Amino acid sequence: MTTSSAPGKVYLFGEHAVVYGEPAVPCAIQRRARVTVAARSDERVRVEAQELTLDGFAVTWGGDADDRPDVDVPAALVDAAMGYVEGAIEQAREAAGEPGAGFDVTIESEIPLGAGLGSSAAVVVAAIDAATRELGAPIEPEAVADRAYRVEHDVQDGEASRADTFCSAVGGAVRVQGEDCRRLGDVPNLPFVVGYDGGSGDTGALVAGVRARKEAYDFAADTIAAIGDVVRRGEQALEGGDVEEVGRLMDFNHGLLSALGVSARSLDAMVWAARDADALGAKLTGAGGGGCVVALDPTEQSRTALKYTPGCEDAFRAELDTEGVRVEE
Ligand code: MEV
Secondary structure, rough: OEEEEEEEEEEEEEEHHHOOOOOOEEEEEEEEEEEEEEEEEEOOOOEEEEEOOOOOOEEEEOOOEEEOOOOOOOOOHHHHHHHHHHHHHHHHHHHHOOOOOEEEEEEOOOOOOOOOOOHHHHHHHHHHHHHHHOOOOOOOHHHHHHHHHHHHHHHHHOOOOOOHHHHHHHEEEEEEEEEEEEEEEOOOOOOOOEEEEHEEHHHHHHHHHHHHHHHHHHHHHHHHHHHHHHHHHHHHHHHHHHHHHHHHHHHHHHHHHHOOOOHHHHHHHHHHHHOOOOOEEEEEEOOOOOOEEEOOOOHHHHHHHHOOOOOOOOOEOOOOOOOOEEEEO
16 A cells, blocks of 8 residues: 655646746645555556545446446536546556556545645646555656646646646646746745635636637737746746745736636635735636635735635645655655
């Protein structure tokens, strides 16, 4: 039996635009998905997920049974989660050269599903790491990231960037532009506060919506390019340790994401609550449509304001996690 864990993340800058070759800067946070795998004697895969959303579920597939889960969570959410786990197991089998390996898989996650904190990337990264180790064929975090990206790419119909999976695999603050992925060296202390509306967005549909707007309107394409400019300025501010400028640029980034149609009333309400509480900056994080916002605030004010914002279900401080995927003893 092997357990690996991998962190979730917030986007400081650049989600959505990264899908079109602009740079993005996601940062790993100290909220993890843990995946335990145990090799089976047959080719089946049994997945048990606890606390992934409000309800857990269990499902077995493989062999001749066409098992689909009989559970009390939305089918689309379960299908997406299963797609990620199935893809991760396929990648581990391929990496280890054991196409018929079966597993019992247990997933526990502190990262809400589909809420913009990189839950699917963390599950896929941890699952590939654990399953390759269980088969006696561990691979480096960069190789885990690469294989996890292929899974996200397939599940999201070819419209995924390497940002989420690379960040979860290597940890820390990273910069991703196309194939070029690297960790950022010295970043200043970033006092993240996360607000969560209890909901989630459909990443595939949101990414497709941005593509449709980009194709319909030149100014939507310009908006994506403008996000790239914000990210480049943001990197300079990060390198210079200018956290106030980072905050101002986060505000700008949120406005541009809003223009692209991926914000939501609940996300805007939380962004404004944090700004009214004198956060240095605030924006949605991840695909949008619902889920989480991230604010920068060294004081307790934004977290308190978020807690009292109608529609905000949870508000917490998120520390940067400098560690990526790791095996748990
Ligand atoms: C989703 O967490 C981030 C997006 O940029 C999609 C991606 O990068 O794959 C919206």
